[in-house]
Amino acid sequence: MRVIFNEEMKAVSANLERMAELVSKAMNDAGSALVNADLESAQTVIDKDADLDALEASTIDQCLTLLARQNPVATDLREVVATMRLAATFERMGDLTSHIAQITRRTWPESAIPQEARETIVAMIDFLHELSGRLTTMVANRDVKMAETIIAGDDALDKLHEEIFALVEGENWHGTRRQLIDVVLLSRFIERIGDHSVAVARQIVFIVSGFDPTKKPEPDKDTVIA
Amino acid sequence: MRVIFNEEMKAVSANLERMAELVSKAMNDAGSALVNADLESAQTVIDKDADLDALEASTIDQCLTLLARQNPVATDLREVVATMRLAATFERMGDLTSHIAQITRRTWPESAIPQEARETIVAMIDFLHELSGRLTTMVANRDVKMAETIIAGDDALDKLHEEIFALVEGENWHGTRRQLIDVVLLSRFIERIGDHSVAVARQIVFIVSGFDPTKKPEPDKDTVIA
Numbered sequence: 151m152r153v154i155f156n157e158e159m160k161a162v163s164a165n166l167e168r169m170a171e172l173v174s175k176a177m178n179d180a181g182s183a184l185v186n187a188d189l190e191s192a193q194t195v196i197d198k199d200a201d202l203d204a205l206e207a208s209t210i211d212q213c214l215t216l217l218a219r220q221n222p223v224a225t226d227l228r229e230v231v232a233t234m235r236l237a238a239t240f241e242r243m244g245d246l247t248s249h250i251a252q253i254t255r256r257t258w259p260e261s262a263i264p265q266e267a268r269e270t271i272v273a274m275i276d277f278l279h280e281l282s283g284r285l286t287t288m289v290a291n292r293d294v295k296m297a298e299t300i301i302a303g304d305d306a307l308d309k310l311h312e313e314i315f316a317l318v319e320g321e322n323w324h325g326t327r328r329q330l331i332d333v334v335l336l337s338r339f340i341e342r343i344g345d346h347s348v349a350v351a352r353q354i355v356f357i358v359s360g361f362d363p364t365k366k367p368e369p370d371k372d373t374v375i376a
Numbered sequence: 377m378r379v380i381f382n383e384e385m386k387a388v389s390a391n392l393e394r395m396a397e398l399v400s401k402a403m404n405d406a407g408s409a410l411v412n413a414d415l416e417s418a419q420t421v422i423d424k425d426a427d428l429d430a431l432e433a434s435t436i437d438q439c440l441t442l443l444a445r446q447n448p449v450a451t452d453l454r455e456v457v458a459t460m461r462l463a464a465t466f467e468r469m470g471d472l473t474s475h476i477a478q479i480t481r482r483t484w485p486e487s488a489i490p491q492e493a494r495e496t497i498v499a500m501i502d503f504l505h506e507l508s509g510r511l512t513t514m515v516a517n518r519d520v521k522m523a524e525t526i527i528a529g530d531d532a533l534d535k536l537h538e539e540i541f542a543l544v545e546g547e548n549w550h551g552t553r554r555q556l557i558d559v560v561l562l563s564r565f566i567e568r569i570g571d572h573s574v575a576v577a578r579q580i581v582f583i584v585s586g587f588d589p590t591k592k593p594e595p596d597k598d599t600v601i602a
Contacts, residue, residue: 209586210457211536214453214454214457217443217453218447218448218449218453221444221447222443222444223444227440227443227444228440231436231439231443231460234457234460234461235460235464238464247560260462315557318557319553319554319557320551323553324593326547327544327549327556328545330543330553330556330557331544331545331556331560332498334557334561335560335564338561343498358562362433
């Protein structure tokens with residue numbers, strides 16, 4: 151049984167790593183497409199989102215089969231359950247990258263980012279680029295140190311998100327109302343990708359250590375109101 | 377084994393119904409607090425969100441124990457796995473009601489809704505009230521017909537969300553930029569609660585019928601861009 155479990159779990163893990171890679175690529179591509187007003191690249195992100203949906207479905211099917219046939223317990227059970235949650239989170243992250251790409255597509259050939267918001271949005275996109283690399287490394291290696299880095303780093307993204315609110319309310323803002331909406335939503339989507347990455351990091355800690363860091367009481371990270 | 381499974385599953389289902397009731401109440405209270413600029417009620421919604429977080433954690437613990445000890449298969453397994461997903465969705469819905477309440481609290485004693493957006497936002501809150509009743513009935517009775525009603529009804533909420541975009545971009549809008557941000561975010565949070573309710577409805581269909589309606593290819597329902 152144990153050997154079969156390990157074999158089947160390896161296949162599920164490969165699916166999950168593939169999802170992490172696809173999400174990571176979508177984060178990079180949606181970010182670059184936004185900054186460069188690149189329609190083709192934005193469209194690719196939107197089209198590719200279906201791959202993540204399909205991979206989520208097949209990962210969950212595999213997990214159900216594993217649970218039914220192998221009756222995993224302890225660490226093995228924890229891994230299967232965490233894998234289902236991770237697949238759902240990656241699917242959601244894919245949706246968010248697609249939302250970013252949809253804004254890029256709608257405003258094209260204009261950039262969705264007016265000059266006065268450019269610096270902050272570019273900083274957020276740079277953050278996503280770095281995060282995407284960390285995410286794949288963490289998932290592939292079950293790297294708890296990297297998970298801690300991701301969890302600790304999220305505050306910086308929240309700060310940038312708050313900067314956006316101050317900026318669009320401030321004197322230097324000259325964008326249209328539509329641009330204001332787009333910038334606020336873009337910032338919100340990016341901030342949510344950060345939150346989901348933290349959730350992924352916590353699941354990785356949970357798989358490796360059995361300790362669920364979400365149970366440590368702490369303020370809701372997904373607070374959009376300064 | 378079977379008897380023990382049924383006993384333990386009953387306890388988990390009771391937890392899940394409790395979560396549905398708490399979410400339903402939070403949807404109603406956050407909506408009323410917003411419409412009436414009721415600080416006390418908004419604060420209660422924010423404070424009560426911790427109960428949902430705790431219930432999610434204990435529901436998932438119970439499910440892990442059930443999976444390890446009872447090795448459920450077929451319908452039973454489907455129910456346990458769906459229960460874990462539902463608990464996570466309810467927890468997220470609680471966060472969203474808390475976000476709505478936070479906006480109510482921040483703008484208090486002013487209403488967060490300027491006059492020109494009032495009609496549409498009130499229509500969205502009315503929608504939430506109706507949805508909250510449907511949600512508890514559906515979860516308590518595993519009511520597939522009600523699930524289908526919820527899934528089919530979500531388009532109406534999406535339309536209201538689109539109305540908000542048209543409204544804040546239109547000539548009749550006279551609110552401040554902060555009000556614009558608040559109205560767009562409120563609308564987005566309400567629309568997301570609708571999406572999550574659809575996800576809950578799909579899981580109920582999945583528990584009862586074994587058919588996963590999420591696998592039917594269809595456009596991403598969570599599209600915020602008109």
